[in-house]
Amino acid sequence: MATFLGIDYPTCWFLLVGAVFTGYIILDGFDLGAGIIHLFFTKEESRRIALNAIGPVWDGNEVWIVIGGGALFAGFPEVYASLLSAFYVPFILFLLGIIFRAISIEFRSKEPMLWWRRMWDISYCASSTLIAFLLGVILGNVTEGINMGPDHVFRGSFTEFLNPYALLTGVTTVALLMMHGAIYLVMKTENRLYTKLTLIVKDATIFFVIMILLTSFYTLLYLPKMAAVIRNYPELFVVPVMMVLTIANITRQITKRKYLYAFISSAVTISLLMILVAMELYPNMLVSTQSPANNLTVYNASSSQKTLGIMLVVAAIGVPLVVGYTTFVFVTFKGKVKLDEMSY
Template identity: 60%
Template sequence: METILGLDLPTWWFLVIGGLITGYGVLDGFDLGAGSLHLFFNKEESRRLALNAIGPVWDGNEVWLVIAGGALFAGFPLVYGVVLSTFYIPFMLFLVALIFRAISIEFRSKESWKWWRKMWDISYTVSSTTVTLLLGLVLGNLIHGLPINKDHEFTGNLLTFFNPYAILIAVTTLSLFMLHGAIYLVMKTEHRLYTKLTVIVNNCSKFFILCFILTSMATLIYVPHMTERFKQFPELFAVPLLAVLTLLNIKRNIDARKYFTAFLFSCIITACLLILFAVGLYPNIVISTIDPAYSISIYAAASSVKSLKIMLLIAAIGTPMVIGYTTFLFWTFRGKVKLNEMSY
């Protein structure tokens, strides 16, 4: 098979899609985490400040998810079909929750009625938490494996998705995004809300550390196939080592109230955990629990070589543009949040 820089085209596309999903997790993760924490803020001003902290960036961050879905369809159409048909109900709930998150942000401050704002505050928190938990549930099931038969058909039911390991991954994802969001909010706020958030950040870090330890132990014990690649290539142990060191540095910087550095480390650990997921799966994308022979690898699911080459060129041109736009957006809206007549 034709290679570029020593890697074949399906592997390149596996990396591209992994990079896009990682970008989404890092960027939209703090938005979703901020939404999950929203009801912890009791005062109207605090809730408005929290909303305006993510207001300029949340919709731009979702672009990464859209691109990742398009890249999966273009690069691995078989996987796209199997995954979307398998997780049909979770993905529909995911889309509904995304819609309600968006309209909650936009509609909340359109009226001054107390019940109106409270309704959309609840909707914002519930939808953000639902999106996060569903992402974790899908991720957990892909790690654990799915009952896929030789015809690539899902033979389970809705309850199949709610296995203990997938639920643990969902809760861990929620704890990570809550920590990520809390650190972002504490960077963007001041005075009374800043003080409250310092306590929330500390509690979220403890919650995530507990989930991180439990998930690591459960993966080693109950999902042994995720460690096979690390046994074959011991140098890959640098990734989990980096994740552990990053976690320690998050806690250290939170205790020192160096929140910008802590936020950078929370971005890194999000990326590390998704890299661990990708390394454990490769070269498969969908693992069958019925028979390993029924698993879907990147080579069996890839588009034609010509299609992969053309789309890889398009990705090489488009990805820097998206990164540039995202960087410009964050630079433009840097600094502490201030409320004015244009605020949510």
């Protein structure tokens, strides 16, 4: 089997797909978080400032989900097919959320009427919350396993997705992105809105800490297989330890009002959570609750070695370009938000 830097091609693509989706959650996550807390701002000026804080970057951040979907299709077409067919309804709702979030941001400032702007404010908040919740629900179901037959076709119903663990993961994801988005906004604002956001950040962080503790307890009690990996490989215990330390550092930096460091710690927390999921899944990508023989793994669901090799070259060229563009945008629009005639 062909390797890259000593890692076989299917595992390389597993890591690449995971890294791209992690990048999406980190980058579009603070956009979603800003939308979730949007209705907490009561003044028109505050809402405009909050929208303009993400204005230059939100649509570029969505590119990462497109790259992630393309990477999954290229590297693991059978996983792509089974995943999207199984989660058909959640993904349709996810796409509707993406659409309504975009038009809410763009349409809000087109008319001056109060009812018009309030309508799109509610749509923006609702769609952002829906996207974040569905991301958590899908992740929770993938982690727990789905009712998949030997032909890798989903045998269950939509209601199976709304199990306690998936719902808990969905709410935890909303809490995480609320905190992530609030920290980003507080870095971009000043004066009275900055003061209000310092309070929202604290409340959102408390909400996230409570939810991550509940999710962790549920996981240890009802999903012991997730802890089995760490028991079998004790050196991996460093990952949950690092996650606890980064969450503690978020609260520490917020207390000291060093929000850039808090934002970095929040991004690292998201990365470590995704690493924990990857650790639990590998070498599986989709786990069947019917039988382990039905699982889709990085080996039985990957494209041919030649395809993976060619696409690795494409990824080696394309991903740095996207990273460079993203970095350029953030550097260009750094600093506090100021309203002008070109603002939302």
